[in-house]
């Protein structure tokens with residue numbers, strides 16, 4: 001098989017984390033929130049649908065979303081279950097927000113989401129006075145809204161979803177809440193709350209103080225392009241020989257840019273052109289294929305690249321030497337067990353990879369992948385499917401990826417966008 005290279009420019013879709021939050025904060029604000037570059041992927045549409053069911057109207061005008069906020073006390077009970085589909089972010093953030101409402105909500109999800117742990121939000125929310133009943137720590141889950149009180153909580157694992165669940169619950173609670181994290185996770189919720197209601201939040205050192213009682217006001221939100229989606233093109237551009245591509249307006253929030261540091265550590269040919277913005281920082285990123293040194297990623301690095309581990313494992317498979325990823329046990333409770341999924345599927349591609357309880361050891365090579373089994377499994381996990389799609393560009397024969405459609409969870413047009421950059 002001849003391997004084409006990637007050339008040209010691309011703008012990947014809006015950030016998934018910021019899109020979810022633009023709906024959530026817009027819904028509980030007073031007045032309208034205009035959202036530019038909202039990500040219309042299955043996960044974000046699940047959040048949107050949940051708020052529609054709770055009485056929030058959302059219009060679309062000239063490609064912009066207009067969320068007509070109902071205020072913190074304006075949501076109404078949904079007569080039907082809230083279907084969170086495949087989205088951990090929707091589930092955990094909504095669990096926090098709904099815990100302090102004066103109605104009951106029932107949350108359900110697909111088979112993958114119904115296996116993911118909810119105890120991590122149930123524990124702190126219960127401490128705040130919430131009444132959540134899950135099925136052995138999993139969905140389906142009933143949230144019976146209760147009057148809440150503030151707490152001081154140190155997260156046992158760095159998780160932006162847990163942090164955001166507590167932050168949202170704290171807005172409806174009596175008294176101040178203080179949240180502490182073991183390592184900094186993505187801070188989109190804090191930034192957005194600061195925009196919608198600056199009096200409600202203060203950050204001192206590694207503590208976040210949430211002060212209830214202040215209204216949120218509708219805002220103009222521009223969603224940056226998702227660095228976790230750009231990651232697939234950054235890696236494709238770095239590993240497919242002869243490639244040179246630019247990825248435009250990528251979100252460069254420092255809590256998300258772990259992949260940039262890894263590319264720099266590897267000596268990749270990457271140029272960063274920053275764009276002046278008022279909200280989340282952004283940059284145009286240009287990547288060119290070239291030799292790559294191996295990397296070491298440890299626990300402290302994980303939060304800033306947690307969703308990029310599958311595609312970084314592929315990057316490691318093209319480096320000159322042995323790369324290691326450790327402290328990444330969280331990957332086992334994502335949409336699939338991502339450590340097991342990567343190890344199993346990479347072996348089918350002839351990649352030398354060893355699975356550890358909390359990570360991976362990958363021995364790189366610049367030869368085409370020698371396919372041992374061309375039937376690849378995505379495990380219904382969008383990030384695994386997209387990683388395998390990029391890997392297929394370097395395989396010595398055509399492969400088939402089962403259940404590719406799951407890419408629509410975060411990036412519905414991924415294959416189309418990738419094909420547009422490919423040149424024979």
Ligand SMILES: O=C(O)C1=C[C@@H](OP(=O)(O)O)[C@@H](O)[C@H](O)C1
Pocket residue numbers: 016017018089158159160161162164185186306307
């Ligand atoms: O808050 C968010 O938007 C997210 C937080 C991360 O999960 P954890 O909070 O479980 O680390 C990440 O993996 C997920 O894709 C999105």
Ligand SMILES: C=C(OP(=O)(O)O)C(=O)O
Pocket residue numbers: 016043086087088089090307334335383410
């Ligand atoms: C883990 C992810 O999302 P979520 O937790 O929202 O399902 C992801 O997008 O990789």
